[in-house]
Amino acid sequence: MRGIADIFGKEWATPSAVETLMRQNKPKGFMCVSCSWAKPADYHTFEFCENGAKATLWELTSKRCTPEFFAAHSVTELRGWSDYDLEQQGRLTDPMRYDPATDHYVPCSWEEAFQGIGAQLRALDPKSVIFYASGRASLETSYLYALFARLYGNNNIPDSSNMCHETTGVALNKVIGVGVGTVVFDDLAKCDAFFFFGQNTGSNSPRFLHPLQEAAKRGVPIITFNPVREKGLESFINPQNVTEMLTGKATPISTQYHQVKVGGDIAVLIGLCKHVFACDDAAKRDGRRVLDVDFIEAHTKGLDEFEAKVRATSWNEIEAASGLTRAAIEGAGQVYVEADRVIGIYGMGLTQHVHGFENVATFVNLLLLKGNIGRDGTGISPVRGHSNVQGQRTVGIADKPKLVPLDRLAEQFGFEPPREKGMNTVEACHGMIDGKVKAFIGLGGNFVRAIPERAAMEQAWTRMELTVQIATKLNRSHLVNGKAAYLLPCLGRTEQDIQATGPQAVTMEDTFSCIQGSVGLRTPASDNLKSELAIVAGIAKATLPPNPKVIWDDWVGDYGLVRDAIEHTYPDMFHDFNARMFTPGGFYKGNAARERIWNTESGKAEFTTPTMLSSIGFDDAPGRYRLLTMRSNDQFNTTIYGMSDRLRGIEGRRDVLLINPDDIARAGLVDGQMVWLVGDADDGVHREVGPLKVTPFRLPDGCVGSYYPEMNPLIALDHHDIESKTPANKSVPVKIRA
Structure with missing residues (x-):
């Protein structure tokens, strides 16, 4: 409870926040914006954890990040701020456009933003544009976002699962x-x-x-x-x-x-x-x-x-x-x-x-x-982890065409979807470095902070023609701009979403493949916010030629029509979608393997034979350690709520190197000494993070730990799982420089 109270005090959340928490993860309430754990039909009085409460209070903050804030601070200045201090400015209130002449974000109307983005996208080769999705957007928004990308002409739809559970x-x-x-x-x-x-x-x-x-x-x-x-x-x-x-x-x-x-x-x-x-x-x-x-x-x-x-x-x-x-x-x-x-x-x-x-x-x-x-x-x-990262893949957020019913989409919306594989996160990063990627649209998240190879990526980012960020709060990714950049503030999941047909609800999928409805309760942080779905539709309308089967305005006015479209595309999983969306505990979308139906190449469950006993992908060597990146209990993904990791006994700082006492002695270090971690990949690139405080901690010999995302600069872009290209953040080769 101390952790929740700390966040309540920092954010000055309104008294109504308590009422909001009592509706969290319950039928006809809103679904947590933090993890994707189940929302059981037989729920507890308090159906939220410390992390979920922190995420809700973080969104319900009384602080506001207004146009006046951006007028007072240049983008170059803000790049020097910590991630924590950036998010502490509170909820974004108005759409903003980057002005390179003044190095400031300046206010713009929604129509100006949509038309400006659309004009640039029409001028670009569709294969050069990335449509990234964090794991938070609803099924309805995710479905339309993926449809937008394919109508535009690519499968470049990486998402946050590329970095965790791909x-x-x-x-x-x-x-x-x-x-x-x-x-x-x-x-x-x-x-x-x-x-x-x-x-x-x-x-x-x-x-x-x-x-x-x-x-x-x-x-x-x-x-x-x-x-x-x-x-x-x-x-x-x-x-x-x-x-x-x-x-x-x-x-x-x-x-x-x-x-x-x-x-x-x-x-x-x-x-x-x-x-x-x-x-x-x-x-x-x-x-x-x-x-x-x-x-x-x-x-x-x-x-x-x-x-x-x-x-x-x-x-x-x-x-x-x-x-x-x-x-x-x-x-x-x-x-x-x-x-x-x-x-x-x-x-x-x-x-x-x-x-x-x-x-x-x-x-x-x-x-x-x-x-x-x-x-x-x-x-x-x-x-x-993230609340709807699994569901996004279910409704089409995927760079692999084989995962999406493209023939059904073609019939449903009267177009020929692109059939070639798109770029995943690692491939998109390589494309930015190589100059092949010209634009990036981010549906939530903090992409620049979440990815490996941060130094090279931040340099590459500024060479893009266009960057668009849809977000609730300011973060580092919003300050590493392309030549043209837009910052578009959206409603949070806790907030009322009123459209032409009245209040709207959205859905997401939990880790057990159950679909849950969610209704926002609170007054929006600003009158000038739009829903994620409305923002996606606004950009799409300004970019794409008219198509009588693609009814953006109707979808924005009534999310139930989007659910009808999802049901048409995925009838087995989403039959009677609108009728079932508030089933207590959610409705189960089904799972063939659970029924012992094996949709593999052989038609059976397949034993595999590993050729190695270690998953790290590099050899041990004198002075080389295996770095394990970790999250504290006072953060969610790249969002840092505070400097307390009380479950590990670490307070007041994140610049620590966790290492067992025997390794401290063997390395000739002492408790409290300040050191640097140096990347030890065999690629000739110098990577270094520090100073870090040597902190005795119970870890296996030869293994050290420190926090994500601060350690990401040590991770080579090509240090990833061979099959999925998921960054190998849990075993990074490093050396210690005293």
Whole structure:
């Protein structure tokens, strides 16, 4: 509660903010703008966590960033401000245009902005324009944004999942035929064991701690593998339980907690599978089986090759790559062997590595051995971060045409959609550096801060012809302008959205593939704001030739018509969309793999065989460390709420280097010393961040930690997962310069 109170004090949120919080994540209320955790039908009195409350109060701030602010401060001056101080200026109130003659943003009308943007887009080659989407925009806005890009002539539609869970989509599509998890909320109460890899529940999805606490109390083992001992997965005091709050009595969460070496997850998973095979060998002597042989025979392909790899891998190799002992891994493996129904949970600790694909695919291998996909209480469950990042992909935000029903769009809207693959985030960044990308439209987010290779990217950014940013608050990306630049302020999700037919509602998809309706409650921060949907439509109308089947004005006036269009494009998932959008707990869009229908190349779930035991993609060397980038509990993505990371005991600063005491001694450093991190990629580019305060912290040997996004300048643009091109933020090669 202290964290929420701190934000309330900083933002001077109105008394009505309390009423708003009471409607958060509830039927006919608004859906949280923070994480994508489920909004259950059987909800709590307070159905929000610290992060969600902070995000809401951040949006409801009484502070305003007006044209007068921009008149008083040049863009060059503002580039020297911290990210925190920029967002502290409050809600943007008016559309602004960059004036290069004065180096200031100046006010402009909405019509001037739309016509100016449209004129520039019409003059550019469509293949040179990027349509980026953060994970926050509604399904309705996302659908129209993707349609706009394709009507314009490209599939250059990267989104924030390119930077976090793109590896999930690529890997799961390959091995089980769907790009999302197979678990639904009710499964959490039916499983016999949870296996966690690389997911920080306490900071990134705290409401998950409620079902985990319930599971722990009924004796369900929770086995955690993470380089960092995260407080939320160690123990939990339920803030909605008066007794626990008064007594301070916490529920232990993880039954076993293993601090795997950064990048050592493949080795752990191979070790767990090795134990399963050994137990199956022993069981066969008694006429029993540990493996679900019927499931494997009927539903899978490729086990023999994978099993041979596991059996040929020695425990010495596994211990060296994982940083864990054989006994520890076998102890965890025994829990898996004895459990009938297992759920596998993971986060970006698996996806953001050079071999992140193999991390995810090998985790699926483990689950397939005992048929732990496609039964109640089982499944693979990537925990998504941003509130609608999964839903955006569902309705067409994708650079890969194969993920979108282009033929149906062609029939529906009377045009020929582009068929060639578009640019993802890494490809878009290369395009900017190479001069091939001429314009960038950002539907939310803080792209310049979120991407790797920051120094080169900021230089490239200013060479573009046009940059357009749709946002609620000022951030760094708005100050690294193209030759022409527009800053377009939008309504927040907590605010009333009144259009021609009256108040509007929007929808989003949670991490369990359920679609939820959301209604804004508060008076908008400014009379001159437009909804994200209206802004997208305004730019599109000013850019594209008229098309009688593309009814921008009608869509803006009635979002229900957009939902009708979504239903027409995706009838299986969105049938009766308008009628079902406020179903308590959301309506389930379906998942073929959950029904054991495998839309893979082979028509079966596919075992894969990794060729490596470490996912980091570089060799260890003298003086080289594995940098793990982390978020504090006082931030959401690139938004920094404050300087408190109380769950890790770090207060008042973010310029820290977390390193274990033995490594401090071996490196000849001392607690509190100021040092620099130097990138150690083998590409000849000098990258450096500092000074950072040496801070003793419990991490595996050879591993160091510090905060995202401050460490992004150390990450080479080509340091990414090989298959998905997700930046490998969780294992960056660095050296320490004292």
